[in-house]
Amino acid sequence: MNHPVREGEMKQVTLRPATATTPAPGPGLAARLRRPRVLAVLVVSVVALLLPQLLAGSDVAVYVTLLLSAIVVTGLSMLMGYAGQVSLGHAAFYLIGAYTAALSATHDIPTWLGLAAAPLTAAVIAALIGIPLLKLRGHQLAFATLAMQLILLNIVGQNEWAGGDIGLQGVPRLTVAGYEFASTSSYAYLALGALALVVLVARNVIASRPGRGLRALATSEVAAESAGVPVVAYKLAVFSLSAGFAGLAGGIYAFYTGYVAPGSFPVLLSFEFVVMAVIGGLGTIWGALVGAAAITLLLQQLNELGTAEGMPGYAPAVMSYAVYGVLLILVVLYLPRGLVPSAQGWWERRRAAKDGGGG
Amino acid sequence: MSDFLQYLISGLAVGCGFALLGSGLVTIHRVTRVVNFAQGMFAVVAGLTAGSLLSAGLPHGVAEVAAVLVAGATGLLVGIVAIGRRGTGPQSALIVTLGIGFLAYAGEILIWGEDPHSFAGLGGAVEIGGAHLQKQYFLVIGAAALGFTALGLFFTRSYLGKALGACASNPYAARAVGIDVTRMGLVAFTLGGMLGGVAGVLVTPLQSVSYHSDVLLITNGFAAAILGGLVRLGPALVGGLALGVAESMVAGYYEASYQSVVALALMLAVMVWRARRHTALYEEAT
Numbered sequence: 001m002n003h004p005v006r007e008g009e010m011k012q013v014t015l016r017p018a019t020a021t022t023p024a025p026g027p028g029l030a031a032r033l034r035r036p037r038v039l040a041v042l043v044v045s046v047v048a049l050l051l052p053q054l055l056a057g058s059d060v061a062v063y064v065t066l067l068l069s070a071i072v073v074t075g076l077s078m079l080m081g082y083a084g085q086v087s088l089g090h091a092a093f094y095l096i097g098a099y100t101a102a103l104s105a106t107h108d109i110p111t112w113l114g115l116a117a118a119p120l121t122a123a124v125i126a127a128l129i130g131i132p133l134l135k136l137r138g139h140q141l142a143f144a145t146l147a148m149q150l151i152l153l154n155i156v157g158q159n160e161w162a163g164g165d166i167g168l169q170g171v172p173r174l175t176v177a178g179y180e181f182a183s184t185s186s187y188a189y190l191a192l193g194a195l196a197l198v199v200l201v202a203r204n205v206i207a208s209r210p211g212r213g214l215r216a217l218a219t220s221e222v223a224a225e226s227a228g229v230p231v232v233a234y235k236l237a238v239f240s241l242s243a244g245f246a247g248l249a250g251g252i253y254a255f256y257t258g259y260v261a262p263g264s265f266p267v268l269l270s271f272e273f274v275v276m277a278v279i280g281g282l283g284t285i286w287g288a289l290v291g292a293a294a295i296t297l298l299l300q301q302l303n304e305l306g307t308a309e310g311m312p313g314y315a316p317a318v319m320s321y322a323v324y325g326v327l328l329i330l331v332v333l334y335l336p337r338g339l340v341p342s343a344q345g346w347w348e349r350r351r352a353a354k355d356g357g358g359g
Numbered sequence: 360m361s362d363f364l365q366y367l368i369s370g371l372a373v374g375c376g377f378a379l380l381g382s383g384l385v386t387i388h389r390v391t392r393v394v395n396f397a398q399g400m401f402a403v404v405a406g407l408t409a410g411s412l413l414s415a416g417l418p419h420g421v422a423e424v425a426a427v428l429v430a431g432a433t434g435l436l437v438g439i440v441a442i443g444r445r446g447t448g449p450q451s452a453l454i455v456t457l458g459i460g461f462l463a464y465a466g467e468i469l470i471w472g473e474d475p476h477s478f479a480g481l482g483g484a485v486e487i488g489g490a491h492l493q494k495q496y497f498l499v500i501g502a503a504a505l506g507f508t509a510l511g512l513f514f515t516r517s518y519l520g521k522a523l524g525a526c527a528s529n530p531y532a533a534r535a536v537g538i539d540v541t542r543m544g545l546v547a548f549t550l551g552g553m554l555g556g557v558a559g560v561l562v563t564p565l566q567s568v569s570y571h572s573d574v575l576l577i578t579n580g581f582a583a584a585i586l587g588g589l590v591r592l593g594p595a596l597v598g599g600l601a602l603g604v605a606e607s608m609v610a611g612y613y614e615a616s617y618q619s620v621v622a623l624a625l626m627l628a629v630m631v632w633r634a635r636r637h638t639a640l641y642e643e644a645t
């Protein structure tokens with residue numbers, strides 16, 4: 001297992017159009033390519049930091065939802081794009097995080113400790129159930145994760161200690177070192193900080209040697225295994241990591257809303273995360289962020305439209321389901337790589353055409 | 360003893376529904392390699408359609424057959440979207456059928472609303488050994504037995520059925536002898552839709568359905584089908600019946616709210632057990 005694998009050999013296995021980064025032939029081109037990227041990160045960060053101040057009351061709540069979804073989807077996108085594993089039950093880990101935070105807070109454990117425990121619990125549980133579950137692949141794993149969430153929802157709904165179907169109410173506000181997170185915008189900053197952490201971790205994992213191993217095993221487990229990638233361990237690690245991200249988002253959610261109930265984590269939420277990841281573009285961090293933002297904002301618009309006067313009561317549900325369905329089908333059939341990689345490809349082709357014409 | 364008989368028969372009846380759903384999944388998967396996530400939706404559509412047609416005044420029998428045909432047409436539509444475009448891989452097709460499920464939610468809410476619906480099946484009950492058994496149970500079991508026999512004959516005796524089998528075992532060779540593989544895929548989707556429809560029409564009088572019943576239906580159907588590795592009909596039938604009886608026994612002797620947990624845990628156990636025999640090398644080679 002410890003034999004050093006030469007870079008050249010790894011690349012043979014890891015070449016995948018969706019996830020391959022553009023190799024820079026020279027330092028000049030690299031600097032040019034990097035500049036718009038750095039610029040984009042800067043602009044997005046500044047806007048993200050200013051938004052809680054600029055937005056009006058109820059819009060901040062939407063913003064928090066968006067950020068929490070983005071945290072979950074970043075992990076899911078890594079799992080689906082890099083490790084090639086589909087999870088249709090990711091809301092289960094969101095639930096575990098939320099219940100961990102809520103249970104510990106309602107049992108007089110310091111809230112910051114509860115928030116720290118949320119991602120850890122989710123990650124540990126994922127690692128435990130991942131040992132048997134990750135033996136499955138493709139659609140079998142998809143159904144297994146779905147089944148796992150259904151079982152979990154049932155257990156939580158049946159048990160007194162988890163508050164049954166009513167859930168746990170009266171979760172206190174999060175307090176860290178004497179500062180109480182009271183306002184919605186304070187939770188927006190908290191979620192933003194968590195998202196930044198998650199993106200940083202994901203970025204470093206992707207760029208590391210295990211990240212390349214993951215890309216290899218998504219293409220072919222047999223080839224990766226024979227090239228010395230510890231397939232089982234890496235799959236388990238990325239599953240657990242993405243569950244930890246979801247748990248972190250869940251923990252923040254519990255303190256933010258003040259109550260958790262099984263009804264807040266339906267199977268449809270898991271599907272929603274998959275829709276976000278697929279539409280944005282699997283295996284890219286930008287894709288996860290764009291997917292989460294696009295779907296959350298779209299749903300918000302539809303909801304406003306649907307609850308407008310003169311609309312029948314079922315209008316919001318009908319419209320959001322229809323849009324989900326149509327978007328998912330169109331993206332999978334016509335933009336199978338997702339929005340962000342497709343846009344990137346288009347941009348690079350345009351650049352290449354321009355450069356070719358000029359020189 | 361009478362309790363046991365009661366649970367057994369009702370479990371078998373519900374299990375027939377799962378078996379029919381599972382056989383629909385198997386039919387589609389065999390030919391197209393697509394796991395159709397919208398399979399539960401066929402049952403929902405058929406159940407709701409039959410209910411509406413009956414309340415519109417159509418007699419029993421006609422309404423149910425019409426509902427099954429509607430489900431078959433829905434299956435054809437799903438097939439066109441899922442495999443009609445060249446180069447759609449099975450994994451993408453799974454996500455596409457998930458999207459179709461969402462789209463179907465919108466349509467179902469628009470037509471039937473969000474509340475669960477049911478309709479009266481075969482009324483009356485019989486007493487056997489002290490057990491009070493609805494006649495509908497026997498209707499379901501009989502109809503499912505008939506359906507499975509017809510399906511078996513179709514696959515082994517008819518030309519179309521044999522062509523479907525050829526596509527399943529070797530698409531390349533099937534194409535070489537002049538079978539249109541894509542058209543056969545659409546036939547499989549239509550058939551799968553009708554099988555799901557039969558399940559829906561039979562089971563709706565026993566338990567009401569609403570638009571989001573499809574998630575539990577598809578997981579149970581998948582659990583039945585996975586016993587035969589999604590390619591064999593016999594084990595899907597056995598799996599469906601076993602699942603139905605197991606759920607019914609758990610609900611009867613232990614706690615009704617845990618019945619789905621038992622079924623799902625059973626499914627997970629079967630899948631993990633099967634996976635031990637099928638290594639990555641085996642799956643990537645086939």
